[in-house]
Amino acid sequence: MVPLKLLLIRHGQSQGNVDGRLEGWHSTPLTILGQQQAIALGQRLAKIDWDPTHMYCSPLLRATATLAGLLTGFAGQSQVMPVPLPNRIPLRQGSVPIQLREDLKELNQGIFNGLTWAEAQTIAPDLCHHLETCLDWHPIPQAETPVQGARRAQQFVDHLLGQHRNGDRVWVISHHGLLQQMIAALMGCDRPWGLAIDHTALFEFWLDRDRWYDPGANRFNTALWQIKRWNDSHHLSQLD
Numbered sequence: 344m345v346p347l348k349l350l351l352i353r354h355g356q357s358q359g360n361v362d363g364r365l366e367g368w369h370s371t372p373l374t375i376l377g378q379q380q381a382i383a384l385g386q387r388l389a390k391i392d393w394d395p396t397h398m399y400c401s402p403l404l405r406a407t408a409t410l411a412g413l414l415t416g417f418a419g420q421s422q423v424m425p426v427p428l429p430n431r432i433p434l435r436q437g438s439v440p441i442q443l444r445e446d447l448k449e450l451n452q453g454i455f456n457g458l459t460w461a462e463a464q465t466i467a468p469d470l471c472h473h474l475e476t477c478l479d480w481h482p483i484p485q486a487e488t489p490v491q492g493a494r495r496a497q498q499f500v501d502h503l504l505g506q507h508r509n510g511d512r513v514w515v516i517s518h519h520g521l522l523q524q525m526i527a528a529l530m531g532c533d534r535p536w537g538l539a540i541d542h543t544a545l546f547e548f549w550l551d552r553d554r555w556y557d558p559g560a561n562r563f564n565t566a567l568w569q570i571k572r573w574n575d576s577h578h579l580s581q582l583d
Contacts, residue, residue, distance in 0.1 A: 344509060344551060344553075345509055345510045346509055346549040346550055346551055346552070346567075346569075347504075347507055347508065347509050347510070347511050347513070347549070347550050347551070347552040348511070348512045348513065348547065348548070348549050349503065349513050349515065349529075349547070349548045349549075349550070350388075350393065350395070350512075350513065350514050350515065350545060350546070350547050350572075351515050351517070351522055351525060351526070351545070351546040351547075351548070352384070352409070352413075352514060352515065352516045352517070352543060352544070352545055352546075353516075353517070353518065353519060353522055353540045353541070353542060353543060353544050354373070354377070354381075354401075354403075354405045354406045354408075354409040354516060354517070354518060354542065354543070355373050355374075355376075355377030355378065355379075355380040355381045355405070355408070355409045355412065355542050355543050356373065356374050356376050356377035356380060356542045357371045357372065357373055357374065357377055357405035358371040358372055358373070358374055359371035359405070359457070360374075360377075360542075361374055362459065363459050363460065364457055364458060364459055365452045365455045365456065365457070365458055365459075365460070365463065366403075366405070366449060366452075366456070366457060366518075367449050367450065367451055367452030367453075367455065367456035367457070367486075368403070368448055368449065368451050368452070368456050369452075369456045369457030370403045370404040370405065371404060371405060371457075372404050372405065372408055373404075373405055373408045373409065373412070376582070377405070377408070377409070377412075377542065378408070378412045378423060379412075379582055380409075380412075380542050380543040380578075380579060380582065381408070381409045381410075381411070381412025381413045381415075381416065381543055382412045382413070382415055382416035382423070383416060383543070383578045383579065383581055383582060384412075384413050384416065384543045384545075384578050385412065385413040385414060385415060385416025385417035385418075386416040386417070386419075386578070387416075387577075387578040388413070388416075388417055389416065389417045389418075389419065393512070394434060394435055394436045394512060395434070395439055395512050395513060395514045396436070396439060396510075396511050396512045396513070397439065397440055397442075397507065397511060397512075397513045397514070398410065398432075398439060398440065398441045398442070398513070398514045398515075398516075399441075399442050399444055399447060399503075399513065399514070399515045399516070400428075400441065400442070400443055400444070400447065400514075400515075400516040400517075401443070401444070401447035401448050401449070401516060401517050401518060401521075402443040402444070402445060402447075402448065403448055403449065403518070404426070405518075406447070406516050406517065406518065407426050407427065407428060407443065408426055409516055409543065410428060410441070410514075410516050411423055411424040411425070411426050411428060412424075413514075413516070413543075414428075414432060414434075417434070418434070428441055428443075429441070444499070446495050446498060446499045446502075447499065447515070447516070447517045447518075447521065448517075448518070448521070449517075449518035449519070449520055449521055450486075450487050450492045450518075450520040450521060450524075451485070451486050451487040451492075452483065452486050453483045453484050453485035453486025453487075454466065454467065454483065454484045454485055454486070455467075455483060455486070467484075470483065492520065492521065492524055493524050493527070493528070493535070495521070495524070496521055496524030496525045496527070496528050497524075497528045499525065500525055500528040500529055503515075504552060504555055507552065508552050508553075509551065509552050509553060519540050522540055522546070523535040523536070523537075523538055523540070526538070526546060529548055538574070539574075540574055541574060541576035541579065542576070542579075543576060543578070543579065544574045544575060544576040545572045545574075545575040545576070546570070546572060546573060546574065546575075547570070547571040547572035547575070548568075548569070548570055548571070549568075549569045549570075549571055550567065550568050550569075551567040551568070554567055
């Protein structure tokens, strides 16, 4: 049995990360380091023959630029592929489709999208004080609720499992907050866990799609559900 293989990838370092912005749905480009991170990841995936059959990516610039850099490194090229990317791209195993999906965007930060914390404190001082002093969830105007974010992540996982079968090899490029929710959904958790995810880090899941919905003892068979990489960013060591 050849499993369905899912590779979840966080985007590279963005300018918003460097500026300390609550990026959310705000779109900023990668830094030079972020481009190098993406290229290094592509080179590593090519070296270990991790060829995708399908690719999904958030439409936000820091994610699409990461995919462009990743493909550049994977192809052994020095010139970064331009953004926007085509709908399909030729790779070693043939033409591979790319889907940009709105449901892979970062969690929506509402009125805080794109702001630094200092800027957020200027426009909503009382709300920021509450967020700094209390761990209980508090709504941010126009932002997604945690339940909405979890539902969006679960719906995308359901889409993957509905569209793909054993033998497919899937790249998914997304963002820190949504990846936490997606990982929780894949692992059957009813809550996400706080997890510091490195830029361009990998989470690799292998699963038997044919038995995924079986209600019996197969659910507890660890040969069918395996985590091969967890927050793996070894490729970044070459950038030190």
